[in-house]
Amino acid sequence: MARLDVKPAMKYWEASPCLGSALAGLLITCLFAVGTMADEVTDEVSFASGLIGMGFPDLAETVLEQLQERYPDRVEDTKLIRAELAMAYRRFEEAEKLVGEIPANSNKGRAIRLKLGTFFYGADQVDKARALYEEFFDQFDTVPTDPEMYETYEKASLHLTVILENAGQYEAAADSLGRIFAGNLDSEDLRMYKEKQVTLWIRAAEGKEAAAEEKKGLLDKAAGQIRDIEFGGPFWVVRATILRAKILLAEDKFDEALAILKRQYRIFKQIEVSYQEERISIPEFSPKSGYHYVRGLVYQEKGFDAARNAQRRHPDALVVDVPNSLELFVGGLETLSEVEKLAARKIVGKAVGCYTKVLKDYGTGEHAMDARLRLAECMDAVRRLGGTIKLTVDLKPTKPLDADEMFRIADTFYRNKKHREASEAYLKVLNQFPKTSATPRVLTNLGKSFFHRGHTLDAQATMMYMAEQFSGDGEVAKGILKLATFFRKQSAPVLSDRAYLEFVEHFPGHPKAPRVLYVLAQLAKEKSNETEEARLMDLLVARYPDSEYYLKALWVGGATAYEREQFDAAKMKFTLYGDQAPEGNQKANAMMLAAECDFRKERYADAFKGFRKVVKALDPGLAGNPYYVQSEENGDNESLYQQAFFKQAYCLSKIEEPVEKVSDFRADAINLFDEFAKRFKAGELAPTALAAKGAVYLQMDRYDDATTTFEHLSETFPDTPEGQNSLYTLVDAAMKVGKADIAMESVDKMAANPEAYEPLMFARVGQLMLANDLHDQAIRAYEIMLDSTEDPGLRERGYYGLGTSYHAKGDCGKAIENIQELIELNEKTGYFFEASMVLAKACRMCEQYDDALQALTAIYEQDKDAGRRKKAEFELALVQLAQGRKDAAFASYLRLSLYPDPLRDPVFSDLYRVGTLRCLDLAMELKDWDAVLLMAERMKQFWPEDNRIGVVNNFRDDALLEKAREAPLPRELAPGQ
């Protein structure tokens, strides 16, 4: 399995050349994948780079060749990939040359230089690698603030630190590390990096024996830095103590070094005790390992110094000091007396004791490896000083901790909410043991630790890694769900949703997947994200037909589709629900809604079948009907039963195919309505059913039966609106089925007994009659209404209706009278525009042109709607024509006809067309040939297929001819020439 590919919050010394590749890769990926996808060359370069990354440099070369062939002028853009190729084939010289040609201050330049640096480091060319990294850092005057760039900057600087440290360039390594301190590091990370910087300075100082000033400068810097470190609690106090002891050691102040360690011994011990209590691995993490190790260093140095000093007293000694060596000159040890040897041996023996302690008690700690080497040196020294040592520890490397122990340590950190340590420990163990039975738990905890540290992107990356790498693993699935819940509790809903989505995608077979899908859909609904909600519900339905959420999803999906009027989709879902749900009100509702979908789509035959199915299922007369087992649902089911019963009859009456069966359907519908009346005498739909039955009779031309039915309606349900207004109901039904004579007869009956009806009924009748051009009946209805009400709203309606009806009848005087009544009653009436137009037309009809113009002026003054003003303009032209003012009428039509895009709005396009034609006619009469040509052109442009287009063409030809006639003759043909 691949190493965990999340951002490693690792200590810098864990950085490796792979890290360099990763960061260069990160940069290059960003450059190619995000920035410039639109350009084919850039895409291909990115592709070629990807091919190299996938291990296909040969194919990348092919892509490159094709690219250079197709775009010879874009050779510059391919440098990057050529450089990468050269690196892949380890042709460093060529790579270096190509990289040198790419500007160092460009994003591409930076990325490729880092990558090349990595390659050089891998080839042991440290100076070249360093130069490239330095070039990268030289691009920045300060630490970059852009998070992505900072991440690259941080990783690059850590990587260079490793390179330099490995090359023994400690001071430069310390400087490289110092670059990132100005960045946004958390305090723990900053202390950790500063501690390392101090160590690097001390090591640099140790190499400056011959340059006392430089050495002092480095150690002073180190001492100053320690003050920044130690104020971080006991852990950092002891780390600082070790560093101080190391500085004293570098200054050859052995006793002071031992003294400072001794002074702080109590704290070292306390920390170890607390680690024991917290079950944190002592061999791995106790700071006392450092305590013993540094003491060993001091004793070793002191013992070696004692031996060297004894040699210096010898007259034959060459004054050549080899630091840290036991023998000052060749054969120097042989010059020592036994006493001198014993003295040195005793001190070195103490060092052996310290190192042994480190190896024995802290064999897997951070100092074990060095202690082992030092112990070997000291044993050799003791032997050469004439002594012998019996070792109590094995010098072979201690077996590393097994996975369980390492996991346990990391878990301890986690339980103690030491999330930095926990995440580092988890990463360390995962890199060593990527797949064990503990991995799911470990990854889950790692995600949480990252989140606690504020590294949400790392937390997300961990979660996605789990999903992608362990797809189908039940334990990992549990872990992702835990993370999702955890994120939600931590008020990170976006992260939580993401975790749930990853879970659903990668663990479709998990028993909890349906529930998660359902919850996600509900969450999408809460956010009003209807598309996502529908997608998730559909997924649930498609994937998990056996799940307990299947029916819920069907229901919600059906309801959503129904509300959006997507009736086919809604029907499908409700039908499935109805087929599979257990008997109960919910199932009945689903069946009902499935039928409703057909009803709304006017598929009456299908709707009939659907409603019939509901009727059969909900029949309370059936013995042991399961729908009536739960008494609290009985009322709802009975109500549905009644509705379905009514709807089946109604749908049957509306079926129109096959034609030869229509009369049978209607007869059956009447039977069903009768049956309905019997069963639901007092039901709320009973009057409606009776009215519907009457309408069916009308459709069947059985007028007597229809009349009887409506009379029956009136008698049986005198208190219902249908019963009270049965005649209106009849009129309405008759008009709907095209039986105007029946309707008029009924209106007469209503008029004969007006007190029996609400005034509103007459208003409705008037409107119905007017809409069907039955003007006398309309006038009668409106007049009855006006006689019987003082309601201003109804009276406005009455006057407007009368004005319109009289105008339609040609009685302009009465039309004017009624409209004026209306305006007098309420000059701000809602009928203002329509009434004013009727008034203008009526006035024109009565040749009261000034009044007509006044009515139109009122529209211009009070109505700002452009469309209505256009209609008024058209009427104005008619009035002007009636007045004989052809010029004025021409101008009015012209304003209409020159509208820039007359076809844009179909509502007005005909108005423009007629206006243009009238304008054309008037232009001909007025002999305005230019206007004729203009109008003819517009007619041909916008209405080329108009039935008057032939006339238009003739007019156009005439106008051209007339224009030619009117044109002045050429000078040579002019009269008198």
Next chain:
Amino acid sequence: MERHGNSMIVFVLAVIVFAVPVCAAVIELETGKKVQGASIRYSRGQYTIETPTGPRTYSESQVRRAISSKPAGWDQAISLARSQPEKSIAALEEIAKAEKGLDWDAQAYRYIARISSERLGDFQQAAEVYERMPPYSMDKPEVKIGYWKVLIELGRYDEVEPKLNKVVQSGNREFSARGQLLRGDINMKQRRWEPAALDFLRVVHFYKRQRSVHAEALYKAGKSLEELRHDGASRLLEELKKTYPDSEYAGKI
């Protein structure tokens, strides 16, 4: 059983029996405006839609598309596609004829083309059907892809390639990826293994998150590299097995 709410019951009750039915037909004009109505007729280049305010007529040139409610027999015709493809085609032809000029004729043709190619292997007929479809219905990416697949089967590469080249540069990632795969298919058919491998690897590289095409691309890239005896072939197929263990392509390895 848990109740999912009574709102729908109320909704049902609220349906007014005599209400004017919701619009079952829509005409989309070239201007972008949509006119709704109860039904549409098409005759001699003219569409007539019954609107609540009366019938309206539009000439063919004014109408971008006309959509009416699902024609009778549609579901049955579709349900026959698997078991009796010829019968299904005949029924769909009838529907297309009856619904000429309306959106359903385009839908019917699309199904006929798919049944012809996928069930009967009659790519010639499928191509002819696609070519009879109204131009607007060919705007849909899935229809185009279907048509191009048929043309590739017929070896009409010259017609498809320029279109694919255009598609792979389009903004729609899914469509673009599918176009790239088809380009690879053409190369595979012509036994041009390296260009094919590159086409498929482009999808592998650029469309990692398009899971619907990524598995196919891995498989086909692996197979074309196998033809080249490239040692990277097994790596890709391994990745396919690891990343998409349940995909149909992993099953083919």
